[in-house]
Amino acid sequence: MVELAIDNKISRTSIDDPTALPCMTPDAMVGSKPFLAAPDHNTKLGFPGELVDDWKEKAIARMGYLAETNKAFKVYLDTCVKCGACTDKCHYYMGSGDPKNMPVARQDLLRSVYRRYFTFAGKYFPKLVGAVDLTREVLDDWYSYYHQCSQCRRCSVFCPYGIDTAEISMAARDIMDHIGVGQKYCNEIIGKVMDVGNNLGLNAKALKATMEDLEEDLEDETGLEIRIPVDEHGADILLITPSADFFAEPHIDGLMGYAKVFHAAGASWTVSSYASEAANFGMFIGSEENTAVLCNRIRKAAEDLGVKRIIFGECGHAWRVAYNFLNTLAGPFDFLDQNYPIPQHILEYTWDLIERDQLTFDKSKNDEYRVTFHDSCNVSRASRMGDKPGGQFDIPRNVLKAVCNNYYDMPDETIREKTLCCGGGGGLLTDDLMDIRKKGSSPRMHALQQVERDFGVTHMVAICAICKTQFAKMMPEFGFDREAILSAHQLVSNAIVLEGQIDEDDDDDEDMEPEMNGASATGDGS
Amino acid sequence: MISTLYALLFYVATFLLVAGVSQKIWIYWRTPSPLKVVVTPAPTTNTGVVLRMAREVVLFESLFKSNKWIWVFGWMFHFGLLLVLIRHLRYFTNPVWWWVSLLQTVGIYAGFAMFLGLTGLLIRRIVVNRVRYISAPSDYLMLLLLMAIGFSGLMMRFVLPTDIVAVKTFFLGLLRFNLQPLPMDLPVLVHLGLVVVLMIIFPISKLLHVPGLFFSPSRTQADNAREKRHVGAAPAGR
Numbered sequence: 103m104v105e106l107a108i109d110n111k112i113s114r115t116s117i118d119d120p121t122a123l124p125c126m127t128p129d130a131m132v133g134s135k136p137f138l139a140a141p142d143h144n145t146k147l148g149f150p151g152e153l154v155d156d157w158k159e160k161a162i163a164r165m166g167y168l169a170e171t172n173k174a175f176k177v178y179l180d181t182c183v184k185c186g187a188c189t190d191k192c193h194y195y196m197g198s199g200d201p202k203n204m205p206v207a208r209q210d211l212l213r214s215v216y217r218r219y220f221t222f223a224g225k226y227f228p229k230l231v232g233a234v235d236l237t238r239e240v241l242d243d244w245y246s247y248y249h250q251c252s253q254c255r256r257c258s259v260f261c262p263y264g265i266d267t268a269e270i271s272m273a274a275r276d277i278m279d280h281i282g283v284g285q286k287y288c289n290e291i292i293g294k295v296m297d298v299g300n301n302l303g304l305n306a307k308a309l310k311a312t313m314e315d316l317e318e319d320l321e322d323e324t325g326l327e328i329r330i331p332v333d334e335h336g337a338d339i340l341l342i343t344p345s346a347d348f349f350a351e352p353h354i355d356g357l358m359g360y361a362k363v364f365h366a367a368g369a370s371w372t373v374s375s376y377a378s379e380a381a382n383f384g385m386f387i388g389s390e391e392n393t394a395v396l397c398n399r400i401r402k403a404a405e406d407l408g409v410k411r412i413i414f415g416e417c418g419h420a421w422r423v424a425y426n427f428l429n430t431l432a433g434p435f436d437f438l439d440q441n442y443p444i445p446q447h448i449l450e451y452t453w454d455l456i457e458r459d460q461l462t463f464d465k466s467k468n469d470e471y472r473v474t475f476h477d478s479c480n481v482s483r484a485s486r487m488g489d490k491p492g493g494q495f496d497i498p499r500n501v502l503k504a505v506c507n508n509y510y511d512m513p514d515e516t517i518r519e520k521t522l523c524c525g526g527g528g529g530l531l532t533d534d535l536m537d538i539r540k541k542g543s544s545p546r547m548h549a550l551q552q553v554e555r556d557f558g559v560t561h562m563v564a565i566c567a568i569c570k571t572q573f574a575k576m577m578p579e580f581g582f583d584r585e586a587i588l589s590a591h592q593l594v595s596n597a598i599v600l601e602g603q604i605d606e607d608d609d610d611d612e613d614m615e616p617e618m619n620g621a622s623a624t625g626d627g628s
Numbered sequence: 629m630i631s632t633l634y635a636l637l638f639y640v641a642t643f644l645l646v647a648g649v650s651q652k653i654w655i656y657w658r659t660p661s662p663l664k665v666v667v668t669p670a671p672t673t674n675t676g677v678v679l680r681m682a683r684e685v686v687l688f689e690s691l692f693k694s695n696k697w698i699w700v701f702g703w704m705f706h707f708g709l710l711l712v713l714i715r716h717l718r719y720f721t722n723p724v725w726w727w728v729s730l731l732q733t734v735g736i737y738a739g740f741a742m743f744l745g746l747t748g749l750l751i752r753r754i755v756v757n758r759v760r761y762i763s764a765p766s767d768y769l770m771l772l773l774l775m776a777i778g779f780s781g782l783m784m785r786f787v788l789p790t791d792i793v794a795v796k797t798f799f800l801g802l803l804r805f806n807l808q809p810l811p812m813d814l815p816v817l818v819h820l821g822l823v824v825v826l827m828i829i830f831p832i833s834k835l836l837h838v839p840g841l842f843f844s845p846s847r848t849q850a851d852n853a854r855e856k857r858h859v860g861a862a863p864a865g866r
Contacts, residue, residue: 171662180652207762262690426665426666486672486851491668491669
């Protein structure tokens with residue numbers, strides 16, 4: 103109770119300035135560590151099962167290897183001048199006050215070791231340049247603080263040299279994996295995708311059954327036969343979407359939205375049970391090899407099913423991997439139709455249909471929502487939508503404004519390229535990291551509280567499975583309804599008018615749509 | 629004797645500076661970028677990238693977005709230094725290039741701007757607890773070294789003038805491998821000695837941000853992964 107009272111007080115004072123800083127509290131988060139991966143989770147990914155005997159030598163060797171093979175890692179380690187521009191930009195620092203959550207300090211945990219073993223100054227004058235030996239304590243700090251970085255790249259935007267802490271934290275996790283110190287959440291999940299095809303471990307049979315249930319729900323709602331095909335050979339479009347879309351709220355409402363859009367467009371599409379996962383946690387652990395393995399499942403599914411196009415559902419880091427890495431790690435995609443972007447984002451697809459006047463909406467269906475949009479970090483700072491830079495900000499907003507009447511942006515320093523992370527990205531979306539997740543989400547939640555106060559905003563839309571899951575957990579902690587987080591295509595789904603559909607407004611008792619709860623959230627929230 | 633020592637030091641320092649920085653540039657150049665890691669929104673063309681980098685180099689665009697105080701002090705220092713360096717070209721050219729003569733007066737004010745900027749950065753480093761936390765001794769010493777160079781230079785101009793004709797003869801002599809005496813004044817010896825130190829530590833210190841800036845993949849890559857397949861490196865081994 104005391105803790106809650108204190109939090110509420112912080113919330114009130116921070117509403118005016120969501121990016122306000124707390125008092126610096128050294129070691130406040132030193133105890134925050136995720137569970138270690140079990141040996142078979144590590145070995146499955148090609149890493150040693152547990153901490154190897156000669157871990158120091160192995161870690162230094164891996165560090166040297168990365169410096170030789172990754173320009174970003176090498177240049178970022180050398181270039182920092184400690185100007186301090188990034189020190190107040192990380193949501194985990196804003197939320198925790200632990201100075202090792204300042205981006206430069208987080209980088210320095212690794213940079214100081216790099217200097218000691220790889221630079222003249224660090225070898226001969228370690229004290230002068232802050233170089234340190236690699237010790238067990240340093241390794242513990244790595245494990246702690248490189249799992250308090252969501253790799254959101256906000257710091258990089260503000261760095262005069264573009265130094266990207268995400269690159270350093272990925273490298274640090276890669277080095278730790280190579281000495282047998284893996285993180286349970288990420289490594290276990292990557293193994294599941296390799297075995298079954300998705301993060302959930304949902305097999306083909308279960309997936310088909312789930313999709314059939316959803317088709318029934320869609321028919322109940324609309325009276326139309328709207329399909330969610332699985333493993334349909336010869337379909338035009340392969341939809342790769344985060345597996346959360348298959349079972350969790352509000353993700354699943356987004357999936358039904360995609361289905362309705364495809365239906366309205368008369369598109370032939372399918373999901374794949376072999377590549378039933380957009381998420382690629384190989385990126386979070388900085389492992390190019392494992393990222394590539396998962397990317398190539400998507401390529402194989404596309405080839406096997408004989409599709410012409412690949413479209414990705416609402417997922418943040420997955421879109422980064424798809425947009426920036428897929429072509430490199432699993433391309434070239436010569437066998438796809440070159441007239442469409444490879445790959446394409448579902449929002450690009452929907453917005454294109456809207457622009458071409460192919461979709462009809464009844465915006466009033468969303469009048470119970472006063473919405474704002476949370477720019478997901480990886481979409482904002484590590485990808486694009488459409489032809490122009492910044493399309494990743496405009497296209498989602500354009501779609502939202504096309505399907506609902508009440509749209510408001512959060513404060514400028516918290517959106518678009520300066521967007522704040524949800525607090526659960528980068529492989530931190532696990533219960534063992536709940537404390538740092540909550541602290542990291544607080545700046546975003548304060549920004550939401552501000553637009554709630556100023557514009558009566560009731561709901562926040564996200565286009566990332568991690569954001570949605572994280573916010574569903576965080577909303578109640580900050581005085582919102584659990585269901586105040588929505589999928590973008592959920593609002594599309596609500597407003598879209600399909601040819602021949604029955605109007606479900608009157609007889610809709612057993613429908614699972616969240617409007618009912620959403621309406622009560624409107625009442626509570628404002 | 630001291631003149632000979634200084635001449636030798638300048639040859640050695642110049643060699644270390646050029647060789648060291650060239651080696652680093654070569655390493656940065658040759659190290660592959662396995663993946664497309666540009667921070668977006670970013671230009672989609674190479675011309676756009678050149679413009680983005682020009683804004684970063686000339687205007688410190690990202691730093692401006694980040695923190696106005698660091699930007700003001702940092703920009704004052706760097707552009708003060710640039711003008712001061714241009715001003716100093718007159719010690720190495722005979723006859724002096726017309727545009728260098730033109731900038732002589734401005735160069736003096738620039739010396740003050742540079743010193744003020746450095747002072748501001750040092751005060752920030754001491755006063756702001758976040759910046760103090762991330763500072764190593766070398767971070768303070770680097771600022772103090774640059775301030776001492778600036779201070780000794782301004783001393784010579786305004787308080788204890790030295791025989792600048794002799795200084796110029798010394799440097800023109802260095803360029804032609806023809807040793808000439810330096811004036812034996814303390815400010816000039818301190819000034820030049822510290823410059824030698826700066827040149828030597830350049831390639832082994834954070835001053836590498838100068839070449840590093842041009843090799844930062846988050847800024848130098850174009851945002852065109854879908855249009856053009858990025859092939860950064862041979863598949864990484866373990």
